[in-house]
Amino acid sequence: MKRFFNSADNASQSPGQSGRSDLGESASRESIDPVVAAEVDETTRLLPNRIDSSYGRGYLSPDDPAVSPYNLFSVRAAHYFTVFLLVLTSIWWILLLVALFVTPPGLETRGSPFNAFSYASVAVTLLAVSLLFFAAPSKSVRIITGAVALLLLINTIITASVQRTRHEEGWVGIFSAVWAFTTSIWTIIADRTVQWGKREEEERLTGRPESRRTLLEWIEVSVSSIALLLLCAVSALLFCTLVLRSLDAGLAPPGKRYWVDGNKYEIHVYCHGSKSKEPLPTVLFEGGDDTVENGLWQFAQNAVQNGSINRYCFADRPGLGWSDTAPSPFSAGQATEALSEALARAGETGPWVLVGAGSGSIYSRVFSSRHGTEIEGLLLIDPLHEDLLDRVGAPGRGFWLWLRGVLSPLGIDRVPGALFKGRTREDRVWGRAAYQTSKTIFAKLQESLVANSLSRRDAITSRAIQYQDTPLAVISSGKMISRDKRWEAKQEDLTKLTHALLNWDVVEDAPHEIWRTLEGRALIEKRLKKMVHLPLKKRPIGGADEAAAAIAVEIEA
Incomplete structure (x- = not known):
């Protein structure tokens, strides 16, 4: 700035006025020094613009890059x-x-x-x-x-x-x-x-x-x-x-929630029926893609009323129904451990007849292998074979579940369903709209991520340690078998889980969820009643083949 004023003064003086000019320059410096000598800060560092303006020299153009916040x-x-x-x-x-x-x-x-x-x-x-x-x-x-x-x-x-x-x-x-x-x-x-x-x-x-x-x-x-x-x-x-x-959240669960896995999350367990004086086993239901509440629950209630079974229990897998989600990764073996702990905390000790539907059959099989002395029968309803878990764990399915999960908090399908389709709380918690909730989608994503690795290993291991004298019944969907030959071959293979196969039934024209047809419900209840009412004191304890033959004779009787 000093250089600016010095050059202006020098241009206005003649060679013979150097002394006067020096004196004038000194005076001008003294008059300007208080302004110029001020400490430069963020509001004055772009001067001489501000000083120029005081001398009528104007401002910067608004388009000047120096004009910036x-x-x-x-x-x-x-x-x-x-x-x-x-x-x-x-x-x-x-x-x-x-x-x-x-x-x-x-x-x-x-x-x-x-x-x-x-x-x-x-x-x-x-x-x-x-x-x-x-x-x-x-x-x-x-x-x-x-x-x-x-x-x-x-x-x-x-x-x-x-x-x-x-x-x-x-x-x-x-x-x-x-x-x-x-x-x-x-x-x-x-x-x-x-x-x-x-x-x-x-x-x-x-x-x-x-x-x-x-x-x-x-x-x-x-x-x-x-x-x-x-x-x-x-x-x-x-x-x-x-x-x-x-x-x-205001929809109360029918049963109670129990802390598992070091109090990390809660599992919902519901049991109904009386514990008779006879040592009849309790039926433990395991749902497939849906919760037990969405279909099998009504079937179980009717079975109790008909006297086919005396007592039943079911537990929502983590992320489904009223149960909390579990940390990832989460395999079938970990789900079985959580179920075992929840049942123990609920005071339910068996003995059990296990009913597993669809993908839930994997969980029932793992539970059966780890609680062999407590298992009095294993009924599989159109079960999923471990060799077909690659369908559950397909990368495309996993990506689609992840994408749906990311969008699920927006409620793009849930909100219109509640406003315009009359979807109720029951629909969203365990019914037909439960698949839209973030919690359920996350549970399905967890299942998909480990289906072809950890869960498949658990299923293979369970087969190796399965008690061979456990009564077994398999009921298959005719529709699934007719359109998928690989499914038919794997259904037949699952009839060899134990040496005590009682029945392998194929229900024609029945979908994957066999209990949704009258014929399917009747057959399931018939097989279940026979298995539950087999007197425990007459259970054979000999070899596997003798056990299967003796049980078959008892059931026919």
């Missing part, structure tokens, strides 16, 4: 802090993504980890949009972000207030919701800071705040507004789904 330290600090938050949130997002497949220690949830993942995704998107369009603040952006923040706050309050959602989400889900709300508030503060800095710099460097926007700025504001409107819609859908979950 980044000149201010406060704006730069807000930018750096937003980057820092994005890095932290991205790390949290990655951890939750990993938890969908393998649960890191301490990141367990008793509900669906997809819910926490959705809030982390909202937080990452908010911060990313804020950084991409950081220098283009907008009032519309702040209003939309405020709406997102309000919805996230309401979701956080509901999650923490409802006992069941608080139990299922745990600290992971609640923290994710709180963090998403916090990042939304910060993006509003950051945008407001940039708006203030932009106005300050325009007034200082151009003489007035700029009211017009360039085409690029309009594009940036439009894109950011659209992105945030989508986030607002996502937050609204999360709210609607959370309201449904809160309503569903």
